[in-house]
Amino acid sequence: MALIVLDATEGLTEQDQKVAGIVERYAKGAIFLLNKWDIVQEPEITYKRLISDLERKMWFLNYAPVITTSGIEKKRITKIFPVIDEIISERKKRITTAEMNRLIRDITSGAPLPLFKGKQVKIFYMTQIKTEPPAFVIFSNYPEGIKGPYVRHIEKCLRDRFSFRGTPVRIYKKLKT
Ligand SMILES: Nc1nc2c(ncn2[C@@H]2O[C@H](COP(=O)(O)OP(=O)(O)OP(=O)(O)O)[C@@H](O)[C@H]2O)c(=O)[nH]1
Ligand SMILES: [Mg+2]
Secondary structure, X not given: OEEEEEEOOOOOOHHHHHHHHHHHHOOOOEEEEEEOHHHOOXXXXXXXXXXXXXXXXXXXXXXXXXXXXXXXXXXXXXXXXXXXXXXXXXXXXXXXXXXXXHHHHHHHHHOOOOEXXXXXXXXXXXXXXXXOOOEEEEEEOOHHHXXXXXXXXXXXXXXXXXXXXXXXXXXXXXXXX
């Protein structure tokens, strides 16, 4: 689990982006702390700006909670602990194959699968293969036909329904004939 401490008075730096990238690559849970909040001018405007910067520069951790803190004044530090507990439990969560099938049915009816080499791509089912981090496999007749944007759409729908707040998930594709 990573607590990514950002200096709220400084904004997001390239170094912060690198650190966040490493956290995602190693599939660790993540919380952003906007620290030094005690000396932030115009907190409302600054908060909005930092949130939009996070969305733009740290889009790959868009599921990570954000907490404003002050290390010096020891403000809101205790708010971190229940969030850590929540992420630990999100990382251990298991979704049944029946629930996954309902999800896939809803996704494919809303966003039809493309053709691949003139053939209809099908998803037969999707199943969770592990936890910490949660990882899933999509079984398809043409795995290469399910491109990045469609996989990201599946991840978004997965999170809309099952949360997985604060944790990366992995989605793999496998051939099934
Ligand atoms: N006002 C305020 N100061 C803080 C807080 N947390 C840490 N500091 C102060 O910030 C200083 C260290 O932080 P930074 O200099 O940003 O540390 P750093 O980011 O590791 O180092 P730099 O790369 O030099 O920025 C110390 O003087 C701390 O007392 C906080 O919540 N509020
Ligand atoms: Mg600093």
